[in-house]
Amino acid sequence: MEQTYDVIVIGAGPVGENAADRAARGGLSVAVVEAELVGGECSYWACIPSKTLLHPGAARQVARDAAGVADPGPLDVSAVLARRDEMTGEGDDSGQEDWLASVGITLVRGHGRLVGERLVEVVPATGVDDDAEGETHRLAARCAVVVSTGSAPVVPDVPGLAAANPWTSREATAAEAVPESLVVLGGGVVGVEMATAYADLGARVTLLAREGLLEGAEPFAGEMVADALRAAGVDVRLGVEAQRVERPAPGGPVTVTVAGDDGPGTVTGAELLVATGRRPRTGDVGLDSVGLEPGTPLTIEDSTAVQGVAGDVVGHPWLFACGDVTGRVGTTHQGKYQARVAGDVIAALYGSGGDGEAAAASPGTGWSRYAARADHGARTHVVFAHPEVAWVGPTEAEATRAGLPVRTVSVDLGGVAGAAVTSPHYGGRVQVLVDSEREVIVGATVVGPDAAEMLHAATIAVVAEVPLGTLWHAVPAFPTVSEMWLRLLEAYGL
Ligand SMILES: Cc1cc2nc3c(=O)[nH]c(=O)nc-3n(C[C@H](O)[C@H](O)[C@H](O)COP(=O)(O)OP(=O)(O)OC[C@H]3O[C@@H](n4cnc5c(N)ncnc54)[C@H](O)[C@@H]3O)c2cc1C
């Protein structure tokens, strides 16, 4: 049987849910297809559980740094894990299902794949990355299909690694007990956050990174996080490559043989977490049926319309993609931003929800609700280590490569009165990149406690291109860490 909707969304993670919601607000009928849990990776095995695991360690650090507060001592592991379970609903997505129903969106459970223009086949699914087969039914889209199937972890081709049955981020965020020791392979965001969380929870952690930590961030940020992890007892090994992995007994200790600047060596742990990146989940969504290459990211325009779709008519795109599946962003917040654009473009082109001409036109260089322009110069990142790292826009190296005339200004946060009153040990740094011709901030990095919360002022300055002379009149309260803005402007010469 074939059912018809205006819009079909494949993948009900945070991104698919948002695209569906925006299209439905534009008066279109919408069905979302979900193979596993409504809410996606973020709700059950990524953002929510990882941040819930990390918060108690951050709170303990604040207590330790404050004069006169007794050291809270070790964390209550079972209470932390119970809170994590509460936040993930232990895999019960009925609340999200109810929400979809409340906004008039139809949920179709199963594995969705394209089988031609505006056509989606749905088969029963046992797990999102399993081969999905079985009785099929068809959905037809009058207007558009959105692919928001997210991403899956990459397990690199290191001899013995896959056979050792390592943890990926799913097992690390869903663990029911804390192993005595954990080896983490990969010095990116997952590696750093999970090394922090498991060290907080009492595991002996070794972090193996090919280069420095947090390669996408400013180098000083990775260095500060490495210093803090070492101070917390984590064995951080930089510049090492995993050569071989052995786990003689299933569930027993696992040994990684590494090579690096200090020569070869081995590291053994009760568990091994692989945190070496993710790939867009496009291997089994029927891309070949519309002239696209399965397994590759879905390359999108700023309107989120997918490029290179067979038979596409200019001005009437029907296939859209947003979130991790595009390979363009790797965070929930940037994916949801794209989803808002996707839903609004579709509603404007095909529904009653906006200005179709504006949605079809090239947005040029201006800000338009029909273009995910912030993906380029104003993307935001947060890493919930202790200290937190947060940045917006390009790093200094990226800005220089792009030929931007940037001047870098930085301030040690420990010297700001608002930081000093909280702790004599306050460790943090802020750096901004100023376009010295236009005298506007084009990028900023904050490292320190609550950096993720402090980032948004910088994001507003970047997106709104606030001239430094105007920013001077945004007076930060005393004594707050926000006085970093005053110190930065003074350091620039105001
Ligand atoms: C450990 C970890 C921590 C993270 N922490 C943060 C954080 O703090 N902040 C942040 O912004 N980002 C964080 N991220 C990144 C964030 O999780 C992703 O960017 C986000 O989940 C992407 O959302 P999405 O909807 O594109 O994909 P997903 O959340 O992966 O959702 C995709 C959905 O599509 C479904 N699906 C896939 N294929 C099909 C199919 N063929 N048919 C039907 N359904 C299908 C899946 O079941 C899933 O529900 C973290 C990632 C990890 C791994």
Ligand SMILES: NC(=O)c1ccc[n+]([C@@H]2O[C@H](COP(=O)([O-])OP(=O)(O)OC[C@H]3O[C@@H](n4cnc5c(N)ncnc54)[C@H](O)[C@@H]3O)[C@@H](O)[C@H]2O)c1
């Ligand atoms: N707070 C957040 O927003 C948050 C938290 C966690 C994850 N995420 C997102 O999830 C995605 C995945 O994170 P991730 O940390 O897995 O990826 P990543 O790309 O951030 O880091 C991967 C790391 O693995 C290393 N690596 C790759 N291959 C390797 C190999 N063979 N041996 C050793 N090291 C290797 C890389 O050098 C890099 O340091 C990213 O898009 C990230 O932004 C976001």
